[in-house]
Amino acid sequence: MGDTGMLDPLGLDSSTEDVYRALLQHPDWGVCDLAAHLGLTEEIVRGALDLLADMALLRPSQNHPSLFRPVRPEVGLASLLARSERELQRRQREIADTCAAIAAIALEYEAVRDRERGSFERLEGLDRVRARLEELAYEAQDECMSFMPGGAQTPDAMEASEPLDQLAIARGVLIRTIYQDSFRNDADTLRYAQWLTALGGQTRSTPTLPMSLLIVDRTVAMVPLDPADPRLGAMEVSAVGIVAALCALFEQVWAGAVPFGETRVNEHGLSPVEHELLRLLMDGQTDEGAARRLGLSLRTVRRSMSSLMTRLGARSRFQAGAMAVQRGWL
The missing domain is CATH 1.20.5 (Single alpha-helices involved in coiled-coils or other helix-helix interfaces)
Structure with missing residues (x-):
């Protein structure tokens, strides 16, 4: 067939695209007319017509079954x-x-x-993890970066973190924290984020986070042994390649997250949470699964989905997904 055309990403090469455009202008033309007008061989034109029919861009004419009309x-x-x-x-x-x-x-x-070089250390249980977190907070010199998934943070965790964060910022340590958007629904967590921001820390939020994460001075990181159950403990990692990869992951999520105090919608008027909710449901997630991923209550997810269906004019979730794709929302 022909060279690359403007519609090549859709599977149409330049010759097929030219035939389609010509038929839109002259729907009654046959193979000979198209070949003469476009300077193509009849074999190429027939191949283009077959491809257009396979892609449902041509359909048989009701008046002349031997002819095809462009869609x-x-x-x-x-x-x-x-x-x-x-x-x-x-x-x-x-x-x-x-x-x-x-x-x-x-x-x-x-x-x-790297086991013998001490690049990994397994920390069993919450008590040991918190003790190590205190040590790292005191040792930090330049920067602390963290993911805080799950929406609302526990009061005892915030109470333990407050003096450590305050001392670190006083030493000139840059603290950057990414929460899930659902943290804005919890008054205590929201208050803590406001306090940290006023102190000089930087806080952003995003609809979903893969796991909890702490990186100190870009040299050591802590990740959960099991993201589904952080109470089991954490793995402290100092292997250079792994820490560099985790830093890159943090920076990527940070770049797309919304700074604390700002609200952001895309060109379709969707908030990040609404866009992610549509994506999760298109992937086959149930309301319950989407609520877990987003750190939201089931009631909030259902209310948001109902609002999206109303805006789309859809009567079902399936129809909402199809209409969201058709409108370019996904």
Whole structure:
């Protein structure tokens, strides 16, 4: 077929695109007319017509069954674009899963190779983790970066962190913390974020976070032994490659997070939480699963979904997902 065209990402090369455009202008033209007008061979034109029919951009004429009529571009091409976007999202999820698998394999390899060098230390239970966190807070010289998933933070955890954060900032340590957006629904956590920001810390939020994380001076990090149950303890990591990867992950999430005190909506009027809720439900998550991922109550998730369906004019979640893709919301 022809060279790359403007619609090549949708599966249409330049020759097929030219045939489609010509048929939109002259729907009664046959193969000979198209070939003569476009300077193509009849074989290429027939191949283009077959491809357009396979992609549902042509349909048989009701008046002349031997002829095909072009489907309106706002219908046919929009459908192809939505399908391409879904495929892109699927590939992005596959890439993200692959990256996570590679990171897990790398972590296992580094753990074996560097065990004798003390690059990893297993900290069993919350008491040991908190004791080590206090030590790291006192040792910090330049910067502390952390993920705080799960929405509301426990009062005892915030009470323990307050003097440590205050002393660190007084020493000139930059504290950057990323919460889940749902923390704004908890008065105590919101108050703590306000206090930390007034003191000089930097706070942002994002709809979801992969796990809890602390990085101190870009040389040591702490991650949970099991993200689903932080009470089991944490792994302290000082292997250079692993810490660098965790720093890169933090910076990526930080760049897309919303600074404390700001509200942000995209060009479709969606908040980050609303956009993530639509994405989770399109991925097949139940309301309960979405609530866990977002750190929100089930009631809040259902209320938000009902609001999105009303804005879309949808009668079901399936229809809402299809309309969100069609409108470019996802």
